[in-house]
Amino acid sequence: MNLPNALTIIRVLLIPVFVILIMNHSFRWALITFAVAGITDGLDGLLARLTHRKTELGAYLDPIADKLLLISAYVSLAIVEVLPGWLSVIVITRDVIILLGLLVIILISHPPVIRPSFISKMTTAFQIMTVILALLAGYHPLFRQLTSMAIYATTFLTIASGIHYIYVGTRILNQRNHHPYAKGE
Numbered sequence: 001m002n003l004p005n006a007l008t009i010i011r012v013l014l015i016p017v018f019v020i021l022i023m024n025h026s027f028r029w030a031l032i033t034f035a036v037a038g039i040t041d042g043l044d045g046l047l048a049r050l051t052h053r054k055t056e057l058g059a060y061l062d063p064i065a066d067k068l069l070l071i072s073a074y075v076s077l078a079i080v081e082v083l084p085g086w087l088s089v090i091v092i093t094r095d096v097i098i099l100l101g102l103l104v105i106i107l108i109s110h111p112p113v114i115r116p117s118f119i120s121k122m123t124t125a126f127q128i129m130t131v132i133l134a135l136l137a138g139y140h141p142l143f144r145q146l147t148s149m150a151i152y153a154t155t156f157l158t159i160a161s162g163i164h165y166i167y168v169g170t171r172i173l174n175q176r177n178h179h180p181y182a183k184g185e
Helices: 003-023 027-050 056-079 085-108 118-136 141-178
Strands: none
Touching (some): 003 056, 027 118, 085 118
């Protein structure tokens, strides 16, 4: 276990703390916890690159930790009615579609090289920003207004990113099916 992977595990362990704080309406502490989790996300990748300690475990664990944190944030904020439930459904549905598509590609062909697209990175940034703004919404009317705008931007990007991943996954599967050495040919 190296330091970058330990930081990723700390991020995973912060998730229940974050959710409990949301459920108890301790939004200030939830925001601090979310920020600490975000810092560990940045640090683990930076340390892995700088120390040349990238591991296969870290390559799988890091995006899983990110998804668990975001899904937990959206579900818990929807439960306490800080974010609309429909937005949580959209965010989670996109991630489930991506995961199922990846599993199909792995089962049918070979494991693809996974690189997040630009739209996916933008989607994640907006999802994080929406959580932060939602946690700040009770402190100033401006944050409430920005949260409303962020919800719609996040919705648009999440749907667009989901459609993009469906398109990319379909292309990968079609290329595999049309390859002369594909199964059944």
